[in-house]
Amino acid sequence: MELFFDLQLTSVLFLLFVGFVGGLVSGFIGAGGAFLFTPAMMSLGIPAIVAVASNLCYMFPKALQGGLKRIKYGQVDVKLGAIMGLSAVVGVISGAIIQMEIKHALGNAGSNVYVSSVFVVILAILGAYALKSAWKLYKLPGRQDDKEHPINKLSLWVQSIHIPGTMVYFRSIDTKISILFVLPLGFAVGLLAGTIALSGFVGVTVTMYLLGVPGLMASATELMIAFAMGIGGTIIYALNGFVDISLAMIILAGSLFGVQLGVVSTTYAKDYMVKIVMGVLMILITLSLCFKLPVYISDMGYTLSESTVTILNYTSFTILLVALVTGTIIILYTFFQGRRQSAKALALAKDEQAIAPISEPEYFPTSAKQLSPTGRFEKIMLVTDNSGFSAAATREGIRLAQRTEGYLSVMSVVVTNSEHESLARELIEKENHEAIFDLETVKNLANEAGVDCNVHLRRGIEIYQEIVDEAEVNRVDLIVMGRRDYTGFMRVIMRSSTAKVIGYAHCSVLVVPKTAKIEGKKILLAVDGTRYSDTAASTVMSLAKHIHSSVLVISITAIAHEEKRHQDSLKEVKRIESFLSQEGIDVEGKVLSGNPADTILEFAKAKNVDLIVMGSHGHTGLNKMLLGSVSDRVIASSECATLVVKAA
Template sequence: MAGAAVPAAGEAIKFLTMTPSFAASVAAIGFVGGLLSGFLGSGGAFIMTPAMMSLGIPGIMAVGANITHKFGKAIMGSKKHGEFGNVDKKMGLVMFLALFAGVQVAVGVSNGILHKMGQAGSNLYISAMFVVILTGVSIFMARDISRIRKGIPPKEGGFADKLKNLNLPPMIYFKVANVRTSLWLALAVAFATGFLAGTIGVGGFVGVPAMIYILGVPTYVAAGTELFLAIFSGMQGAFLYSLYGYVDLRIVLLLYAGSLIGLTLGAIGTRVVRGFQIKLVMTSIIVFVAVSRLMMVPVYLNDLGRLALSASAHHSIALASDLCLYASGLGGSAIILFWMFQAYRRGTALKTQVSDNKVSAS
């Protein structure tokens, strides 16, 4: 089998027909991603790129839509965090040049792979990145959850602590975050965050933990500062992917429509659900998304002519991947909404009880 045809810049978007069902599916993806982002605090959009790819949207277009949609959300989120004093703008301004470099390199690599290996090669590259990154994040979070359940205090003296205490000049002090760290560490975190954002459409779910554990930034400041940085990475990513013709504004607007509703509900959920439950849901979803992308690797290798799969095997693997992906997103969203409903019922019952007690007392 010959390699996949190489599309010219912008050619990949021509196949997209915006049927009502397709539009509803994209909006639903935005809702789930927004709900998870609001509920988890940051990074829920990691499910949106794979979900769009499962709809048949080329991976590079899914990344372009995700990072463009992230740009608008980052402006609103950064503004809200800024009102609470959670944004270290000095840190953001120091890091944004390395962030820009990361996005620039990522988009250049993705575009080069698309033109050299075609859509299947591009999808394979993006999926492989998801598998590597999400597997690492899930292992880290699973260990964290295990320690919490066993009542074990956070481990000290590990690799992250050694990096955090690295005294590599020049050192720089960030007042809002109240940390003094090496400029090179800050730039390395920014480059990695930008590279991931440019490659898979979202970098915050790695950037935020990196700020916390490597730079020593408080959690709330890390979340706010990452959103501030996401304005720059989203702006540059949107520009570069649009320049190559890989951004379909119809998809972006549908993602916005769904995610704004989801974000509102998710933010409410954080007030009524314990942090341990939040981590458990996030870890479970990350694992399933990583598995779904891993399952698609042989499919893309087949499309590249590097592996021979029968038509039935090709279809079965792709279907199993889709089921795994959608089950994680829809299942996680259902659990979140159920917990919110339970909290609402408990609150209503408590108010009724208080009201009845007042009536009885009078």
């Protein structure tokens, strides 16, 4: 068997370019790039059936990554995804069998004609629809896309039909629908994917408009269906030797670079511009295929003069190139222009902050404010994630800023997940809106409590990285955040963002579990004789004054330790006890024996402590993984809030 595609340098470079542009466009418009990839591959002489098969193979890993994330976020209607996915697999297999029969009966020429014809019809409809939407958005800017929750007549009719014995409840629409509607829809979507590798855009539209599934869940559920179709189609085509993995991986190499840039660019674009790019490209590709179609037909035996074929080929390829280059220019221009304007706006906002009048410093009843940077709570950064896990942190962050008369900034992180989000662009928008709404809610709460506050929304791959960066940029004194309660194996594999923030942040971190409340009853300071403990003691001194709390100082020695170690610990506790009492704080010291983390937790519970304070040794990376840390274990299991103080 010969390779379908000879790896010539020019062809590889062209495919990398096609992959990049296809990815760029798919990230920008929020749909798969198959409508570009398949015709472009065919223009290089790759048989349509191989182009479709290779596209399906390239598609499914992305859909899996995106789908798993959406399942975790509860955005996937798993039952609907499973039922439609199964029928879509039957559809994709049927589409593949039809393809293979056509190829068997009419050769590559027949297959090319079949795929091109289907493409022309589908792309003409979708392109016209996209341009119509663009026009509506342009005329009425700010109008919510009616896809958000399309309770239209058709979906209401589908939901109203009751066929006994076939009704199934779907949580995404909170009602029952006859499976006799769901199965054929899944089959049709699969059939189209098996024929031209186009799935996401059609699948989402069908589930929204015909079944009435809200946009967010429709696009998330579509990822599950796309995965099922992708893997089903790849298996059936691979079994018959039509998947060219080299081809698929070259497209993948370029497209992954493009997708992320496209997803980023779309945040700088106006909504109608996204639709225009989509519509124009689809119409241009349709036009390109219209010129190519007679050539494919002539390959089946209908004569066309050589010059006519040359002109048609040349025209078709030129239009294809124009489509690719036009798409690239518009998207990159949108990105660079938007980025420049955004940078200007940000600089202006910073200038305004810089020239704002500086208020007179408030009286502070100790000299420690100037002497101990770790005891400062002037800039407090609260991290919220719109979940019950950060509710207590929100409350305590605001209260702490209130007590210390500090400045509060509230931040949230939306995880950008690059390529797979391109299949569901509206998910990013939805997450952004939810996060902004949540931030504004917290800001209002803070303002009501008399705390000055601003909000920041960041987007990035790693939550902890964004939190640490935001803290660095704003030079915050303290990060306040919640804790997700993982247990057992999940705790090992889902090492929380909280633990990572503690590992990498340069400022102190206050972790507030969802049931914790800092009432100013008792602060427990755990010391171990290092300079980190001294820093923690300075912080406790400042904090105890702010919240009018008494302090318990403990040092823990292992049972096996010698008497000398015990005496050293006693001296250490006395030293800190004396330091705190000189500042007028009610303090009591103790040396305990046992496992450090367990002893701290047990003692805190027994003494009804509402805040544990510890110094951080600052292990990061491999050290942290190998050595672990007492603070990590205390934070993971403590019922009360824990403050980890970083050494200055």
